[in-house]
Amino acid sequence: MARDLTDDIPLNVGNPGTSGFWTNSAEDYDVAIGGMPFILAISDGLASNRNLYVRQTAPYKKDQFDSSAEPGEQSLTGWWIRSQSSFHKGAGIRFYDPSSGETSTHRYVDSQGVDTFTAGQVTLLNTVYENHECLTALASNGKPQQHVRSIKYGTTDAVLLHDGYDVDKVYPPITYSITNKILTTNVATLTTSTNPHTFTVGMTVDVSGVDATFNGSYTITAVTATTFSYAKTATNVPTAAVSPVGTATSTLTHFIDYNSGTDEAVYAICDDGTYAYWVTNTIQGGSNKLHMYKKLLSATALDANTTMFYATGTLMVDAAMEYVKDRIILNVRTASTNGIFELSPVASALGTAVYNNPNTNYVYTNIAASGAAIYTAGYSGILSTIQKYTLSATANITALSAASVAAEFPPGEIVHKIFYYLGYMAIGTNKGIRIAVVNDQDGSLGYGPLVVETTQPTYDFAARDRFLYCASGIGALDAGVIKIDLSDEITSNSLRFPYASDLQYTQTEVHHTTGCAFFGSSSVLAFCTARNSTAATNGHVYREDTTSKVASGYVTTGAIRFGTLEPKNYKFVRARGDFSKGSMDIQSIAASGDSYNIITYNSSVGSPEAATTQPEGSQEFISFKFTLAKDTTTATSGPTFKGYQIKALPATKRQRSIEVPVWCYDVESDRYNVQIGYEGRAWERIQTLENIEALGDIVNYQDFTTGERVQVLIETINFERRTPPDRNYDGFGGILTLTLRTVL
Numbered sequence: 001m002a003r004d005l006t007d008d009i010p011l012n013v014g015n016p017g018t019s020g021f022w023t024n025s026a027e028d029y030d031v032a033i034g035g036m037p038f039i040l041a042i043s044d045g046l047a048s049n050r051n052l053y054v055r056q057t058a059p060y061k062k063d064q065f066d067s068s069a070e071p072g073e074q075s076l077t078g079w080w081i082r083s084q085s086s087f088h089k090g091a092g093i094r095f096y097d098p099s100s101g102e103t104s105t106h107r108y109v110d111s112q113g114v115d116t117f118t119a120g121q122v123t124l125l126n127t128v129y130e131n132h133e134c135l136t137a138l139a140s141n142g143k144p145q146q147h148v149r150s151i152k153y154g155t156t157d158a159v160l161l162h163d164g165y166d167v168d169k170v171y172p173p174i175t176y177s178i179t180n181k182i183l184t185t186n187v188a189t190l191t192t193s194t195n196p197h198t199f200t201v202g203m204t205v206d207v208s209g210v211d212a213t214f215n216g217s218y219t220i221t222a223v224t225a226t227t228f229s230y231a232k233t234a235t236n237v238p239t240a241a242v243s244p245v246g247t248a249t250s251t252l253t254h255f256i257d258y259n260s261g262t263d264e265a266v267y268a269i270c271d272d273g274t275y276a277y278w279v280t281n282t283i284q285g286g287s288n289k290l291h292m293y294k295k296l297l298s299a300t301a302l303d304a305n306t307t308m309f310y311a312t313g314t315l316m317v318d319a320a321m322e323y324v325k326d327r328i329i330l331n332v333r334t335a336s337t338n339g340i341f342e343l344s345p346v347a348s349a350l351g352t353a354v355y356n357n358p359n360t361n362y363v364y365t366n367i368a369a370s371g372a373a374i375y376t377a378g379y380s381g382i383l384s385t386i387q388k389y390t391l392s393a394t395a396n397i398t399a400l401s402a403a404s405v406a407a408e409f410p411p412g413e414i415v416h417k418i419f420y421y422l423g424y425m426a427i428g429t430n431k432g433i434r435i436a437v438v439n440d441q442d443g444s445l446g447y448g449p450l451v452v453e454t455t456q457p458t459y460d461f462a463a464r465d466r467f468l469y470c471a472s473g474i475g476a477l478d479a480g481v482i483k484i485d486l487s488d489e490i491t492s493n494s495l496r497f498p499y500a501s502d503l504q505y506t507q508t509e510v511h512h513t514t515g516c517a518f519f520g521s522s523s524v525l526a527f528c529t530a531r532n533s534t535a536a537t538n539g540h541v542y543r544e545d546t547t548s549k550v551a552s553g554y555v556t557t558g559a560i561r562f563g564t565l566e567p568k569n570y571k572f573v574r575a576r577g578d579f580s581k582g583s584m585d586i587q588s589i590a591a592s593g594d595s596y597n598i599i600t601y602n603s604s605v606g607s608p609e610a611a612t613t614q615p616e617g618s619q620e621f622i623s624f625k626f627t628l629a630k631d632t633t634t635a636t637s638g639p640t641f642k643g644y645q646i647k648a649l650p651a652t653k654r655q656r657s658i659e660v661p662v663w664c665y666d667v668e669s670d671r672y673n674v675q676i677g678y679e680g681r682a683w684e685r686i687q688t689l690e691n692i693e694a695l696g697d698i699v700n701y702q703d704f705t706t707g708e709r710v711q712v713l714i715e716t717i718n719f720e721r722r723t724p725p726d727r728n729y730d731g732f733g734g735i736l737t738l739t740l741r742t743v744l
């Protein structure tokens with residue numbers, strides 16, 4: 001038996017209630033832990049023999065071992081720091097947590113108007129100008145009737161624009177000063193200051209600054225090294241100097257001109273680098289039928305089209321064609337047939353289809369080739385596929401095999417464009433962009449998830465170096481292209497690659513971006529648009545300006561939360577870079593989407609650390625938006641943004657550490673000398689507490705002297721035995737000191 005220091009009156013203390021709380025009744029306990037009551041054993045005697053009730057703030061920060069993706073940050077004491085030194089992994093993340101690896105490091109939410117693909121810096125993109133108007137809307141079956149193809153003839157880098165009834169050669173502006181004028185017998189001749197100029201017969205030239213007689217838009221009919229001529233019905237003008245000098249600019253040469261209401265549109269067109277090939281329905285021998293033509297790319301609309309053949313009894317309702325593997329692959333759909341034909345560049349007849357699709361409603365959208373196969377893409381209703389044709393040798397003549405399905409897509413996802421580059425097949429759909437890996441042996445395809453989901457369909461691709469340019473528009477409204485880095489897979493074997501918005505033209509109406517291509521062999525990009533059924537204005541061909549920058553552009557970071565959902569106080573932000581040209585605004589973005597201006601960096605302000613005063617109060621996470629603006633005096637210059645660092649402090653509710661000394665005897669007396677207990681009670685209570693401690697569970701703590709009731713964890717239990725065994729008593733009992741940590 002154990003005994004109290006006073007007396008040994010055994011009383012049953014009962015069991016704690018299921019709620020884990022204790023309620024005093026006849027006895028008057030001071031505190032309770034997990035529904036088990038105790039009497040405080042506080043004393044203020046000598047320092048070596050006193051028991052104190054202690055409350056203090058529990059430690060809430062600890063030194064961390066530095067294993068983060070940003071070296072040094074998480075081992076620092078005091079501030080919580082997050083920084084980002086590059087954005088070349090592209091857009092598409094929501095949270096910026098570098099510990100998640102390459103799926104987050106060097107990535108961001110979105111951007112517009114800036115180049116992020118140079119590691120370690122963000123700069124403004126080049127601006128874009130309207131180059132030529134496009135007149136045709138999307139076809140009723142959803143296929144675009146505007147396409148651009150890279151071509152080069154002579155020394156001219158251009159794109160071949162297919163715009164419904166017309167095909168034109170479009171190129172960056174060629175501009176010359178006009179120093180002399182003359183008009184004789186309805187022929188105007190102007191002299192350039194450049195010798196020789198590069199204007200050619202058939203070009204459309206815009207003349208301004210000469211006079212009312214000569215100004216306007218004309219087609220050049222003759223050239224010399226220093227002059228060009230065009231038809232102009234007017235009174236003769238004797239030779240005279242133009243002072244101040246005038247200007248002549250050409251961006252267009254008509255290549256094929258068909259007239260709506262008289263002719264039918266160009267159904268499909270392709271080229272082999274020297275000739276263009278196209279199909280349309282024309283009257284031949286008294287009936288309307290498929291007619292295939294060719295023409296040198298150096299020719300103009302003034303030159304006659306060369307007939308390759310016409311197909312008696314074949315009236316097209318749709319077509320698709322491409323020049324691949326030294327042959328022309330042509331789809332011809334009529335009211336009753338839907339065939340794939342293989343033609344040579346000198347074919348004189350349509351011949352027999354290598355494959356007849358039994359579904360005459362299947363719309364072929366595009367044709368491409370890899371090293372091992374040729375592919376066609378298309379759709380029927382909401383179902384879309386890519387078909388594959390492998391090559392076989394028959395009597396030493398290479399021919400196509402029958403078609404097989406290489407890829408099927410989820411219902412509702414329609415393939416508009418396929419494009420083979422760097423061993424991958426880029427797939428443009430009405431949902432966005434996918435990348436497929438191509439088997440070099442049999443040409444089979446394995447496509448990945450959507451690299452980027454787009455608001456507009458992706459109708460076309462172009463490529464330079466490691467980059468893929470995607471004609472898909474920017475957001476829901478603006479014309480433009482999306483850029484993908486095919487050299488840098490985000491995670492191994494995921495077929496997901498860094499992407500970002502690239503060249504962009506701000507529009508007031510929705511026009512679908514339907515094509516993109518580089519001007520010839522240059523690195524200057526063009527893209528074209530088609531108006532939709534609700535737009536009042538026509539689309540355009542747009543070209544990249546090689547020197548002038550966009551007025552402004554931005555990059556928005558992922559939400560920064562330091563890998564925890566606990567609230568933080570975001571205090572400071574600082575950016576790195578060169579802000580001697582142009583400026584950069586920094587904004588914070590709350591979880592609600594509201595943005596707040598922080599500071600503007602420029603040549604006079606520099607790049608100081610700035611206080612983040614908004615959003616007010618602690619936040620689970622915030623983002624930052626960095627908006628770059630070009631130099632106000634030099635259109636070719638702008639700031640260079642190289643990274644940022646933010647500082648925050650944890651804002652979690654502080655926990656308390658409570659040290660409570662209590663009596664732990666078999667029998668005890670409360671403050672009113674009410675005696676409580678029984679033999680073995682002290683040991684039972686210690687065991688119960690130690691079991692709770694071992695489980696690490698939360699228990700209720702009640703302090704009846706103050707009225708406090710909180711949830712706590714038992715951090716330590718310290719028992720000091722104060723009584724020796726005595727005669728028939730085991731003498732077990734003493735002071736129990738509990739260290740508790742509040743959790744709420």
